[in-house]
Amino acid sequence: MPEFNHVKIILTDIEGTTSSISFVKDVLFPYAAEKLSDFLHQHHQDATVQQHIKATIELAKQEGNDLTTDNLDTIIECLQQWIRDDKKATPLKALQGMIWQQGYEQGDYQAHMYPDATAQLKQWHSSGVPLYVYSSGSVQAQKLFYQYSQDGDLLPLFSGYFDTTSGGKREAQSYRNILAELQKNHDIVAEDVLFLSDIKEELDAAQQSGMQTCWLQRDAASINNTTATASDAHLSVDQFTDIHLS
Incomplete structure (x- = not known):
């Protein structure tokens, strides 16, 4: 199982990572x-x-x-x-x-969460690892997603949120922008941040900024672009509970 060293902050995608693409x-x-x-x-x-x-x-x-x-x-x-x-x-x-x-x-729906994601996010939070979200959805939409999840209100787990106002998710500069914001509140360097996503191009961009990366490959449907193939550049897992921090 992949092991990541010296992780001080986790930055996670939503769609296809903590939650199903189909819900969105x-x-x-x-x-x-x-x-x-x-x-x-x-x-x-x-x-x-x-x-x-x-x-x-x-x-x-x-x-x-x-x-x-x-x-x-x-x-x-x-x-x-x-x-x-x-x-x-x-x-x-x-x-x-x-x-x-x-x-x-109005209760028209609740946001889907993968059970392993909810369990591991709670464990990381309880162990003192700050959790942040980076999604193409607006910060408001991200907060609503986790507040009205099928696993209850998960907002208290997260320390902050980033959206496309930080830049496109496949652009390395976006992750540098996020890192600069994180460094206002945390004594970190880029490699202290672990970015989780199901999209290879997002992981490539994060890696170019110096962040550590982990590729969520839950199933074929979760890899929603045709260029995503097995890669030596990013450690991959099937679920959150396979991610180990040291």
Whole structure:
């Protein structure tokens, strides 16, 4: 079983790592897509929603789409297309988080957790290892996910959260940005951080920043990009309880 030395902080992905891809793809994404139009028509005057609408327009312009604030339906269609494309757009992720909050609070669903992930995260937390999350979902969505999990409120386990405002998950600079934030509260160097993910390209980027890496390969479905193959660069495990710290 893989053993990792001198780990002071664990940074974990969510989808395919602590939790199933199917919950996000088959429950959360369709729910947001179904509720998006009504949500924006009801809340487009809210200051926070307006901020995300403006960010959507700016991002769309960079892609050659000329959207305006006075045509809400075209903005909604743009966001719906981004959902279909699984685009990691920060304003989309923020709006999805707001919609998902309603669903969680109404009891429409609970976030899936792999039992081994919940058990090991609790063990690491109880032993004093700070736990952080880095996901393409917004920080708000991450907190909702763990607060309304099927294993109860897991928020107390985590010390902080990072999303795409730190950069893309396949970019080494994003992990350097996260490391700089972690170093504000912890006396660490890059190799003191262990990053957990099911995506090889994310692990490659984290490794380039100097972090240690562990590849979660739960099953073929969890490796959701075609270039992911067996790699000597990253130690791999089937579940969290196979990860040993020393």
